[in-house]
Amino acid sequence: MGQRADVLEPSAETHAVLLDDVADILRTVRANLDMDIAFVGEFVGGTRVLRHVDAAREPSPIRAGDAAPLSETYCARVVDGRLPELIRDTGEFAAARSLPATRELPVGAHLSVPIRLSDGRIYGTFCCFAFEPDAALGQRDLNMLRTFADIAARRIDKDLKLGSVRSEKAARVRAVLEAGGPTVVYQPVYLIDGLRVAGAEALARFPMEPRRPPDEWFREAVEVGLQTELEFAAIRNALAGYREVWRGHRVQLGLNASPATIVHPRFPDLFEGYPTDRIVIELTEHEEVRDYAPLVAELACLRASNMRIAIDDVGAGYASMRHILAIRPDIMKLDLGIVRAIDSDAMKLALATSLVNFAGQFNCKVVAEGVETEGELDVLRCLDVQAAQGYLLGRPEPVAALLRRLSRG
Incomplete structure (x- = not known):
């Protein structure tokens, strides 16, 4: 009945x-x-x-x-x-x-x-x-x-x-998506040798209430089952905004994505019509991946289209080290916790030296995040770190500001 x-x-x-x-x-x-x-x-x-x-x-x-x-x-x-x-x-x-x-x-x-x-x-x-x-x-x-x-x-x-x-959490995330968000800014990435702009990392921003760091928005999206939708939106907006950059400059774009998003069947569709050889997928995940097989298979498909794979926040925890061994990335991004004050901290210097030497054994490039002082940059240069980003070199900025930066050479 x-x-x-x-x-x-x-x-x-x-x-x-x-x-x-x-x-x-x-x-x-x-x-x-x-x-x-x-x-x-x-x-x-x-x-x-x-x-x-x-x-x-x-x-x-x-x-x-x-x-x-x-x-x-x-x-x-x-x-x-x-x-x-x-x-x-x-x-x-x-x-x-x-x-x-x-x-x-x-x-x-x-x-x-x-x-x-x-x-x-x-x-x-x-x-x-x-x-x-x-x-x-x-x-x-x-x-x-x-x-x-x-x-x-x-x-x-x-x-x-x-x-x-x-x-309430789901409604907040959906409101961002319905408004066309999140907005995107681009932090320049510099080649340390010659200090030339090699590209940028796309970073999501949420200029609405409640005001809080982006990682809290993404964490909340995970809690309410909207992680993929929010990450998809951030990537779509980043790619659309960077189209103008690619018209005049052959530079890379780093895009953050979690393993759960990367293995989604529609993930490759996001990149149709874009120069995949200039895209770096930055794996952002601080939790343990239980089964690497689907992730490794999907990353192999992305690599086949000439994308490169980076591991974010290397040195921040055990998860990033497991990612390195399972995924064998093209790029390792040193966590800012290692980079900060590396010019005055012997232990951080020793750890960074080991990671750079390890990467060199497998033709893996190293990018340092969170560079804020000339002293830090000098040490990274001595370690043969290839590229860096941070407030010393350039804060996250709208695409128009990045274009002006690129025009200055």
């Missing part, structure tokens, strides 16, 4: 999953009361949607996701007082006999209490029913149901709040 909830417009608040502890509560209550079915139903507008169901035997006549008009449910009639919370025999109540479920399921005995959230709203009901009447049901059973309903309400309340926070 009823319809599946997936054909309904979901409530604005409820996409939270009722976790295993709610399922355990249902199972415990149903078993202790020796009932056939227990369920949690949510009131969504004029509809009652079953969010979780526990049945003594399969097949169950109702399942999670089933929906029915609220007016045709025991739930509504218990909440509005037309039916009592404890019904030993539904045949004794006209308001129960008139419900289709009484005959179709059937419902012989019924227990139901409202699930009240912390703000006083009624979420729905916590219900149990048996196919046959049960004269043994009493106030003690109803009290137990109320106790467990209160426990379930706290769990549901927490899930709803988490779901609301998640919805």
